[in-house]
Amino acid sequence: xxxxxxxxxxxxxxxxxxxxxxxxxxxxxxxxxxxxxxxxxxxxxxxxxxxxxxxxxxxxxxxxxxxxxxxxxxxxxxxxxxxxxxxxxxxxxxxxxxxxxxxxxxxxxxxxxxxxxxxxxxxxxxxxxxxxxxxxxxxxxxxxxxxxxxxxxxxxxxxxxxxxxxxxxxxxxxxxxxxxxxxxxxxxxxxxxxxxxxxxxxxxxxxxxxxxxxxxxxxxxxxxxxxxxxxxxxxxxxxxxxxxxxxxxxxxxxxxxxxxxxxxxxxxxxxxxxxxxxxxxxxxxxxxxxxxxxxxxxxxxxxxxxxxxxxxxxxxxxxxxxx
Amino acid sequence: xxxxxxxxxxxxxxxxxxxxxxxxxxxxxxxxxxxxxxxxxxxxxxxxxxxxxxxxxxxxxxxxxxxxxxxxxxxxxxxxxxxxxxxxxxxxxxxxxxxxxxxxxxxxxxxxxxxxxxxxxxxxxxxxxxxxxxxxxxxxxxxxxxxxxxxxxxxxxxxxxxxxxxxxxxxxxxxxxxxxxxxxxxxxxxxxxxxxxxxxxxxxxxxxxxxxxxxxxxxxxxxxxxxxxxxxxxxxxxxxxxxxxxxxxxxxxxxxxxxxxxxxxxxxxxxxxxxxxxxxxxxxxxxxxxxxxxxxxxxxxxxxxxxxxxxxxxxxxxxxxxx
Numbered sequence: 001x002x003x004x005x006x007x008x009x010x011x012x013x014x015x016x017x018x019x020x021x022x023x024x025x026x027x028x029x030x031x032x033x034x035x036x037x038x039x040x041x042x043x044x045x046x047x048x049x050x051x052x053x054x055x056x057x058x059x060x061x062x063x064x065x066x067x068x069x070x071x072x073x074x075x076x077x078x079x080x081x082x083x084x085x086x087x088x089x090x091x092x093x094x095x096x097x098x099x100x101x102x103x104x105x106x107x108x109x110x111x112x113x114x115x116x117x118x119x120x121x122x123x124x125x126x127x128x129x130x131x132x133x134x135x136x137x138x139x140x141x142x143x144x145x146x147x148x149x150x151x152x153x154x155x156x157x158x159x160x161x162x163x164x165x166x167x168x169x170x171x172x173x174x175x176x177x178x179x180x181x182x183x184x185x186x187x188x189x190x191x192x193x194x195x196x197x198x199x200x201x202x203x204x205x206x207x208x209x210x211x212x213x214x215x216x217x218x219x220x221x222x223x224x225x226x227x228x229x230x231x232x233x234x235x236x237x238x239x240x241x242x243x244x245x246x247x248x249x250x251x252x253x254x255x256x257x258x259x260x261x262x263x264x265x266x267x268x269x270x271x272x273x274x275x276x277x278x279x280x281x282x283x284x285x286x287x288x289x290x291x292x293x294x295x296x297x298x299x300x301x302x303x304x305x306x307x308x309x310x311x312x313x314x315x316x317x318x319x320x321x322x323x
Numbered sequence: 324x325x326x327x328x329x330x331x332x333x334x335x336x337x338x339x340x341x342x343x344x345x346x347x348x349x350x351x352x353x354x355x356x357x358x359x360x361x362x363x364x365x366x367x368x369x370x371x372x373x374x375x376x377x378x379x380x381x382x383x384x385x386x387x388x389x390x391x392x393x394x395x396x397x398x399x400x401x402x403x404x405x406x407x408x409x410x411x412x413x414x415x416x417x418x419x420x421x422x423x424x425x426x427x428x429x430x431x432x433x434x435x436x437x438x439x440x441x442x443x444x445x446x447x448x449x450x451x452x453x454x455x456x457x458x459x460x461x462x463x464x465x466x467x468x469x470x471x472x473x474x475x476x477x478x479x480x481x482x483x484x485x486x487x488x489x490x491x492x493x494x495x496x497x498x499x500x501x502x503x504x505x506x507x508x509x510x511x512x513x514x515x516x517x518x519x520x521x522x523x524x525x526x527x528x529x530x531x532x533x534x535x536x537x538x539x540x541x542x543x544x545x546x547x548x549x550x551x552x553x554x555x556x557x558x559x560x561x562x563x564x565x566x567x568x569x570x571x572x573x574x575x576x577x578x579x580x581x582x583x584x585x586x587x588x589x590x591x592x593x594x595x596x597x598x599x600x601x602x603x604x605x606x607x608x609x610x611x612x613x614x615x616x617x618x619x620x621x622x623x624x625x626x627x628x629x630x631x632x633x634x635x636x637x638x639x640x641x642x643x644x645x646x
Contacts, residue, residue: 122449137432
């Protein structure tokens with residue numbers, strides 16, 4: 001069993017040895033650029049860790065891990081363009097460093113490249129591709145729901161959970177299941193690992209919402225209140241509307257439709273209402289529900305407890321950020 | 324053996340019975356929209372025709388035909404956005420009818436949907452996917468080369484042929500090969516059908532370049548001289564630079580870098596130089612070379628001559644537009 005750090009070393013080695021096509025350079029340089037910006041590589045490492053529950057030669061799972069990482073980066077390239085987000089991991093996003101058309105086309109080729117990674121698994125090809133396509137479609141659906149929420153006054157909380165599940169969790173789930181598929185694990189195990197990942201993903205996103213409003217700048221690596229300034233209809237916002245008095249709820253809605261206050265005042269007022277609603281307690285509870293659900297699926301995976309320690313620690317680390 | 328018209332009826336039936344997912348509608352309505360705009364459906368029909376060389380139940384090849392058609396339409400959605408082309412088949416293009424972000428995201432989901440079509444062929448899945456990914460990558464490379472040529476004074480003619488081959492011909496070739504693969508045709512046949520399609524595609528594009536400058540408005544369904552106005556570095560332009568005197572070549576280059584003349588004057592002057600170079604004769608010769616190469620590959624396909632008549636007539640019809 002390799003530790004998460006050791007798995008990261010394996011995947012970094014793989015990435016270092018990966019050679020992108022050279023021509024036309026206008027197509028492939030942007031691919032190399034976004035892939036080189038780093039990030040936590042959570043999805044590929046989970047794919048390797050899942051495979052490692054069953055076998056030691058984790059390099060066997062590296063191509064599938066790469067597929068997921070390339071797909072994730074494809075989605076960042078297109079999402080950054082759609083969101084007009086000029087910074088990615090502290091550097092210029094692809095459409096900013098190059099141009100919009102380059103972001104579209106190099107993103108497209110990344111999506112195709114991610115499919116090509118599975119060609120290394122002729123025997124598992126059908127199963128991997130099918131799972132991957134289903135997941136990729138869901139990610140697009142989640143992104144569309146997120147875009148649609150901008151124009152909705154009050155999307156149902158259930159739809160919000162569905163959106164974050166599609167937009168972020170299913171790819172984490174897919175990465176874990178793929179590791180199991182490549183390892184020829186029992187299908188029950190593969191499904192439990194999928195559900196483990198999916199629920200961890202949702203818990204992580206709820207925590208992310210919480211940290212955005214209640215974290216400290218230094219802890220989250222960005223300014224507190226970004227979601228609030230962007231008027232994002234997060235769980236905190238939607239649940240507060242349920243919990244607050246009618247008068248307070250109207251005030252919160254107005255804050256999200258107006259632009260009259262300074263940024264600092266706007267954040268302060270919204271947070272005051274979030275606190276009045278005690279929505280942080282509810283969000284923590286929700287996070288815990290998904291976290292426990294995730295762990296119950298990990299418990300159900302039919303391998304020795306000691307082997308699951310890597311995934312267990314990973315989840316605990318990911319979800320222990322208090323605010 | 325079905326005629327091309329009968330194959331079209333089969334594919335239209337298939338399309339009519341195809342149900343797109345309904346939600347989120349902001350994702351899938353644009354997909355239905357672009358797919359409903361019609362077009363000649365050349366690629367899917369060639370896929371069916373190729374399958375039909377070997378077997379009668381052409382519906383068996385309909386899902387692969389659909390994959391190619393969905394992919395082709397995906398490329399139109401993203402290309403129209405990149406080219407700022409507001410009209411597609413006489414209607415608003417997707418980014419114009421909806422918005423830019425919708426064109427990006429619904430295009431992405433179409434690319435994934437095209438992969439999903441192959442799930443109907445578990446036994447040929449690996450072969451079909453591999454061919455499809457290779458082709459899809461090449462289409463992106465062709466599009467990138469086309470974009471790069473805009474900023475090059477004089478791309479080599481060989482690169483121009485390579486660009487049109489990647490951007491348009493390989494998908495036609497892929498469609499034909501897929502029909503053969505699904506029919507379990509001998510691999511030699513599948514390769515000859517691929518080469519038939521690829522060379523037909525190049526011949527067709529050269530003809531398209533010719534018609535743009537030397538056709539009649541009514542014949543080509545659009546204004547003559549569109550490429551000339553857009554300063555596209557087509558075969559006619561690049562070959563003329565080879566054929567003209569130094570003085571004339573400088574004049575042609577200047578015409579492509581200036582915007583001083585009226586549209587009509589610009590087209591007239593460029594065409595006068597094209598005629599002085601007799602570049603139409605060269606282009607016709609080039610078209611014929613590729614057309615004959617295509618036919619020699621069709622000849623080499625190991626099925627009865629009578630069965631090949633549909634593909635032969637198709638190619639002749641496609642390439643008999645004189646100017």
